[in-house]
Each structure stands twice: as C-alpha cells, then as structure tokens.
Amino acid sequence: MAAKALLAPLQVGSITLKNRIMMAALTRNRAPDTYPTELMKDYYVQRVQGGAGLIVTEGVLITRQGSEWPYAPGIWDEKHVSGGKNITDAVHAAGGRIYAQLWHLGRVSHPDAPEQILAGVPVYAPSAISARGGKFRHLPGQPGYVTPTAIEDPSILVEQFKQAAVNAKAAGFDGVELHGANGYLVTQFLDSTANKRTDKWGGSAENRSRFGLEVLKALTEVFGPDVGVKLSPAGGYNDVGMPLQETIETYSYFITEADKLNLAYFALVRYHPAFDVEYDGVHRATKHDILATYRPYVKNAKFVLNSSILPEEGEELVASGKVDAISIGFNWITHPDLVKRVEHGKPLDNVPDIPHLQAKAVDGDWSKGYTDYPVAVY
Structure with missing residues (x-):
C-alpha cells in the first residue's frame, strides 16, 4: 500500500508525532513485583525503532490492586518512578514519544490477590455490585469476581490518579492516557449497570x-x-453495557464535557465481537457505530480510532478526515517494526506466540513472545 496520510506528522497536545500510527496499551505482564525492568525498556525501544508515532504503555496501576494480570507495572512509589525514567530516557534517546496509561481496576480486582492484600484496603468500586465472570488463574481455585466495597468518597481515588500523574511526569513521560475503557473503574462509574449511587457520583x-x-x-x-483518554462505548468486556439510547446519552455528554478540557486526544474503541461477552444468553455489548456516533462531539482534541484496524483501512480513515490517527494493538505485539513495514510495503505476517503473550518465563527468560519477534528484511 502507498501510505501517505498515515505517515504525515500530527500535533498532539504539546508535541508533534512523526506519524499517525499509535501503539495502543497492551498488558504484557513483565514487571515482577510491579517494577519496570530492562527487558521492558528493550521492548519499547524496539517499537520506537520500528517507527511508532506515539507509544502508550501497558496499563500502569495507580495503586496496589489485586489484578487478574500478575506482574503489571505500577506508578505509586519512587522505585516505579526511577524504573519508568529508565524507559522514557531510552525511548527519547531513540527518537520516540511515550504516554503512560493510568489504570485502576475497580471491582475487577480480587481481595485474595497478593497485591490487594499488601494494599490493605478493600476492592473499591462505585457500588457494591459484582461483575460476572473473571478467572484469577494465579489464585487457588481460579476464583471469579467478588462483590466490591462501594467507595464512600470517590475523590480519594481522584487524588490517587493525580499523584500517579505527578509520578509519571517525574518519570519523564510525555503525557498520560486515562484508561476509561473495557469495564475498569472509570467505565464502572459511567455505566448505570455498575453504578447505582444516589449521591452526586451516580444517577444521571x-x-x-x-x-x-x-x-x-x-x-x-x-x-x-498532554492528556488523552481511552473509551469503549460499546461496552461488553468485564460485564458492562447499557441500552443504546442511554449509552449514547452518557458518552456524548462525557465526550462533550471532556473535550472542553483541552485534551490531547480521545482514543475510542469500536465494537468488536471478542469483547461482546454473553451472560445467561444475553450479549453485554451495545453494538453501534462508534465513529459515526461520537466523532461529531470531538471538536478540540484529536480523534483516534482503535480495534482491529489494519494500515490499509487506517490510511483511508485518515485521508478522508474521519479520524486524525489510528491506534493499533495486537499487530504491534507481533511486529516491532510495524510502521517500517507500512512504509516499505511489507506484510504483517509474523505468527503470534499465543502461549507467551502474557508473562510466562521460559527457563527464567521473559523475552519469549515479547522481544523476540523478527523484523522484516529491507
């Protein structure tokens, strides 16, 4: 393909990206004890060298939480800051730009997970409503989700996000992306099936x-x-999803108000069958055209579309002015030189190493399925 629009520079917040192919946040679980490693640095630098316009890190936990994903990184203490700076310094030296995605799991944490026990607090959520599903494979019996504790004062969590941003700035990140998608804490507040509060944090x-x-x-x-936000209005994943009209009303209001804050971008996840979880014979996702529905509400920030977008479609979307950039996830796992392949017309043909997508060391080596994907011959 002849990619011209995708490879054009783009002003995002206070920085200029060299192209419009962003790397989406991808949980890879290579941070033992929540701290970044040299291997993680190598992983991100590979993708800078492969041409990424903007890298958004895997979800970075703002506080200790009992994640389904052991070895997810954190950003709540000085060791996290120094580990993060090791990565950002290397990314910048290679000519790249990198945002930290700030993440709180809310009700899909587990009280028996080691990190949640260390946190010494309950699993917090907007309301005491359990999500269905879940499988904590690292816990005995592989338990599912539990009923969370309704947080009495959500402003405490707001302050935790702010402190995480302070730490991310000290670590040298170019910006932060709020994880407001996929049924995690921000989505739980937005979604009326997870939020039954009667105070100023719930209801309308x-x-x-x-x-x-x-x-x-x-x-x-x-x-x-230099702040972005990721949203998934179609819902589904982690047992969220509202009726269509309520979904449109909620997200159009949220996007309209958030767009007044001079944000860098909105990254919207379009409907995908893989996230359309079924419970008791009913699909949880609210299937609708995410681009057509919400694009008109973004008037100031850049609009980024995510979910199974190949470069060919991305070129058409950007060239037509429908989006400002695209965000690619899975293909960045398997192709560290993704943008270079687009530039040179090379196929995205690496075979995914499915058993090692998440943390699974081989004889103590965590690079398997992480930093060992081949680049194309140019």
Missing part, C-alpha cells in the same frame, strides 16, 4: 460522568494539554 448521565471528568481535570493540572 451527568453524575455518572463526574468521576471521569474530575480525574481528567486532575491530570491536566499536572500535564496540561
């Missing part, structure tokens, strides 16, 4: 939007215009 679309908007305001106090 305006009240359910309050938490995410307050977090975004706090992040911009730290990073100014």
